[in-house]
Amino acid sequence: xxxxxxxxxxxxxxxxxxxxxxxxxxxxxxxxxxxxxxxxxxxxxxxxxxxxxxxxxxxxxxxxxxxxxxxxxxxxxxxxxxxxxxxxxxxxxxxxxxxxxxxxxxxxxxxxxxxxxxxxxxxxxxxxxxxxxxxxxxxxxxxxxxxxxxxxxxxxxxxxxxxxxxxxxxxxxxxxxxxxxxxxxxxxxxxxxxxxxxxxxxxxxxxxxxxxxxxxxxxxxxxxxxxxxxxxxxxxxxxxxxxxxxxxxxxxxxxxxxxxxxxxxxxxxxxxxxxxxxxxxxxxxxxxxxxxxxxxxxxxxxxxxxxxxxxxxxxxxxxxxxxxxxxxxxxxxxxxxx
Amino acid sequence: xxxxxxxxxxxxxxxxxxxxxxxxxxxxxxxxxxxxxxxxxxxxxxxxxxxxxxxxxxxxxxxxxxxxxxxxxxxxxxxxxxxxxxxxxxxxxxxxxxxxxxxxxxxxxxxxxxxxxxxxxxxxxxxxxxxxxxxxxxxxxxxxxxxxxxxxxxxxxxxxxxxxxxxxxxxxxxxxxxxxxxxxxxxxxxxxxxxxxxxxxxxxxxxxxxxxxxxxxxxxxxxxxxxxxxxxxxxxxxxxxxxxxxxxxxxxxxxxxxxxxxxxxxx
Numbered sequence: 210x211x212x213x214x215x216x217x218x219x220x221x222x223x224x225x226x227x228x229x230x231x232x233x234x235x236x237x238x239x240x241x242x243x244x245x246x247x248x249x250x251x252x253x254x255x256x257x258x259x260x261x262x263x264x265x266x267x268x269x270x271x272x273x274x275x276x277x278x279x280x281x282x283x284x285x286x287x288x289x290x291x292x293x294x295x296x297x298x299x300x301x302x303x304x305x306x307x308x309x310x311x312x313x314x315x316x317x318x319x320x321x322x323x324x325x326x327x328x329x330x331x332x333x334x335x336x337x338x339x340x341x342x343x344x345x346x347x348x349x350x351x352x353x354x355x356x357x358x359x360x361x362x363x364x365x366x367x368x369x370x371x372x373x374x375x376x377x378x379x380x381x382x383x384x385x386x387x388x389x390x391x392x393x394x395x396x397x398x399x400x401x402x403x404x405x406x407x408x409x410x411x412x413x414x415x416x417x418x419x420x421x422x423x424x425x426x427x428x429x430x431x432x433x434x435x436x437x438x439x440x441x442x443x444x445x446x447x448x449x450x451x452x453x454x455x456x457x458x459x460x461x462x463x464x465x466x467x468x469x470x471x472x473x474x475x476x477x478x479x480x481x482x483x484x485x486x487x488x489x490x491x492x493x494x495x496x497x498x499x500x501x502x503x504x505x506x507x508x509x510x511x512x513x514x515x516x517x518x519x520x521x522x523x524x525x526x527x528x529x530x531x532x533x534x535x536x537x538x539x540x541x542x543x544x545x546x547x
Numbered sequence: 548x549x550x551x552x553x554x555x556x557x558x559x560x561x562x563x564x565x566x567x568x569x570x571x572x573x574x575x576x577x578x579x580x581x582x583x584x585x586x587x588x589x590x591x592x593x594x595x596x597x598x599x600x601x602x603x604x605x606x607x608x609x610x611x612x613x614x615x616x617x618x619x620x621x622x623x624x625x626x627x628x629x630x631x632x633x634x635x636x637x638x639x640x641x642x643x644x645x646x647x648x649x650x651x652x653x654x655x656x657x658x659x660x661x662x663x664x665x666x667x668x669x670x671x672x673x674x675x676x677x678x679x680x681x682x683x684x685x686x687x688x689x690x691x692x693x694x695x696x697x698x699x700x701x702x703x704x705x706x707x708x709x710x711x712x713x714x715x716x717x718x719x720x721x722x723x724x725x726x727x728x729x730x731x732x733x734x735x736x737x738x739x740x741x742x743x744x745x746x747x748x749x750x751x752x753x754x755x756x757x758x759x760x761x762x763x764x765x766x767x768x769x770x771x772x773x774x775x776x777x778x779x780x781x782x783x784x785x786x787x788x789x790x791x792x793x794x795x796x797x798x799x800x801x802x803x804x805x806x807x808x809x810x811x812x813x814x
Contacts, residue, residue: 269737302739315735319753328749329739380739 215285215420216266216388217242222279223258223265225491233491235261235275236444240518243388246418248411250431250452252467253441256488259424262441263390266422267305268297284388303333306381310393312373316365322349323361326380333384348379352409371402375409382413389413390422395430407434428471432456440464443488443499446518449526460527462504498530506531591638601629603636644701645770648708653763655709656716661755663717664724665747675721678714686711690773708770719762723755 222237236258243249253259264270265277268289282289284305289297301307309315317325326345330336336344342361349357352375365373374394381389391410395403411434413419423435431438431452438455440448440463448461459465466484486503489495495502501511510530518528530536572578601619610623621630663674681689693707727733728751736750 267738269734298740298742300740301737307735307738309731309735309738311731314731317732317736317750317754320749328736328741328745332740377735380735 213244214283215243215245215247216422217283218262218266218280219283220280221262221265221277221282223261223270223275224278226274226276227492232274232276234278234444235491236265236441237279238518239280239446241439241446241449243420243422245387245420246414247437248414248421248423248435250435250438251422251424251441252426252428252431252438254426254488256491257441258444259426259441260392261444263307263392263422263424266390267301267307269301269307299333302329302381302386303384304386305388305390306384306386307390307392308374308377308381308394311397312370312377313365313397315377316373318365320364321361322363322365322368322376326361326376326383329380330383345379345383348383349376352376352379352382353405354379370398371405374398374402374406378406378409378413382417382419385417386419388420388422390424392424393426394423396425396427403430410434428456428467440467443494444491445499445528447500447528449518451524454525458525460521460525460532461500461529462506462531463500498528508536510536588638588642591635592642593639595635595638599629599632599635601632603628603633605629640701641771641774644705644708644774645767648705648774649712649763649766649770651705652709652712652766653716653759656713657720657759659713660717660720661724661747661752664721665728665743665751671721674717678717681711681714682718684711686769687773704774708773711773712766712770715766716759716762719758720755723758724751727751727754 218239218241221239222234224232224234226232239258239262241249241251251259251262261270261275264275266282266289268277270276277290280290284300289300292300316322323342323345326348327338327341330341330344331338334341334344346357346361349361354360354372354375360368360372360376365376368376374397378394389410394410395406398406407430410421410423414421423430425431435452438448438450438452439446440450440455440461442463448455448459448464450460450464455464456468459468463484466482469482470484472481484503489499489502495512497510497512497514498504498507498516501507504511508530516528516530516533518526519532521527521532572582606628607623610619619629619631621634623629659674663671684692689711690704690707693710694703697703697706733746733750736746741750
């Protein structure tokens with residue numbers, strides 16, 4: 210584990226019980242790492258296990274039927290999965306904080322903003338209530354809220370979505386965590402507010418050196434903010450690449466399909482290219498590579514055996530048979546096979 | 548200026564909040580009428596013994612089953628005691644017993660229900676199956692049975708009525724907790740490292756209170772009836788009553804309405 214490394218997830222597998230005896234793996238074989246001060250994207254379509262991954266990292270699955278059955282989550286040298294509940298509680302909010310998709314419902318509707326912020330601060334510091342209040346106002350100011358004194362006395366319903374998300378970010382940042390997990394932080398916001406919130410998060414990274422795990426399905430956001438990207442499909446990480454390479458030279462057929470389906474300005478196409486089919490149901494995953502029923506390069510081996518995530522060059526990893534040495538030759542004449 | 552008015556508005560409202568609530572309250576006729584009725588009962592509960600025209604337990608054997616007249620406004624009972632005086636003196640006990648028992652029952656039931664809803668699993672099963680057992684018995688019969696076992700007396704009546712109040716609160720609070728528990732702000736609270744106890748009482752409990760209040764008011768009516776019937780059935784209150792302490796409002800109302808007037812409350 211290198212000096213610069215903050216979080217390293219290894220072979221994580223999270224299963225959900227669907228009946229008394231049967232359980233299905235929502236995500237498995239998840240391996241990724243985040244360095245200090247880095248913004249890393251985790252991309253994938255709905256239901257591919259992005260949120261399960263993030264919830265597994267800070268162990269917030271207790272209320273569901275989910276259970277982490279395999280793997281380890283190394284954070285600053287300790288395995289989060291081995292910590293007691295109390296030790297984990299100390300880490301949540303202080304070292305790893307999270308912001309959620311819907312800011313409007315992430316705040317308790319019956320408590321005023323200041324009380325919620327003070328709560329978050331007092332949980333992890335020795336501040337008195339007065340000191341915590343001042344700190345809360347300062348954090349609100351730092352996330353760009355005008356007139357924090359007034360806003361802090363409001364109830365959540367009196368704030369707009371963008372304001373609420375700023376408050377959520379302020380709450381998450383109030384104890385200066387080292388890692389911020391942002392689970393689709395801008396999905397519920399309109400585009401101009403989106404840009405502001407992303408700016409804010411980048412600003413936080415620049416000033417505080419906070420690492421950010423940005424979970425999203427929006428490739429535009431990824432291109433704008435992240436340095437490295439992990440692409441997920443059906444509970445697996447299928448590609449890892451630096452953001453510029455991901456867009457210029459995607460290696461996995463799924464990623465290629467995703468990039469191709471982004472509308473481009475000035476291009477007058479009849480219809481956008483798309484990936485046929487839909488994400489398989491979690492209980493009826495196809496054998497072999499999970500993408501093969503939708504993949505236009507699918508070969509025999511694809512339906513029989515699942516490929517490993519392998520390095521294809523120094524910065525890029527891909528989970529595809531086409532990239533292995535045994536099958537790579539066929540890529541060249543891939544077209545003739547059809 | 549334009550932008551800040553949106554924040555200004557709610558604050559202004561908050562400054563004279565009491566006034567705002569009073570104005571809203573007086574706009575609703577039902578609320579005002581209900582408040583007046585409650586105030587009248589409270590008045591009787593506090594000053595009943597002072598304004599009662601007769602000693603509520605003083606028999607007058609020359610005037611048994613007397614019809615209402617200028618002296619005895621509500622008539623007299625089988626011992627010739629003045630019904631109006633008994634009503635006035637009994638109000639305090641009725642209200643006291645029902646409020647106390649519902650308060651106790653609500654507190655215990657809420658506590659159990661919130662715990663059951665939040666933690667689920669074995670706690671949930673034990674609490675809910677326990678409530679099912681209590682629910683299987685008719686409320687008033689259960690209260691009568693408890694009083695029969697632990698003996699008469701005002702404290703015991705309170706306990707009896709409280710016991711049968713518990714399951715309804717436990718069940719309502721459990722379901723309210725379940726719906727709030729999965730909300731995003733509870734998850735967010737957990738993600739900043741809140742303790743379970745704090746999540747329960749600061750984040751979940753306040754949002755469930757409104758369902759409790761509705762049930763609370765409804766249970767008070769039942770509690771009055773149950774308290775009265777458990778006392779009169781177990782102790783044969785009518786014949787053994789010595790002081791006004793054990794006379795209860797609804798009995799007297801039934802008494803009146805059976806004979807002369809059909810007034811409905813409690814019947």
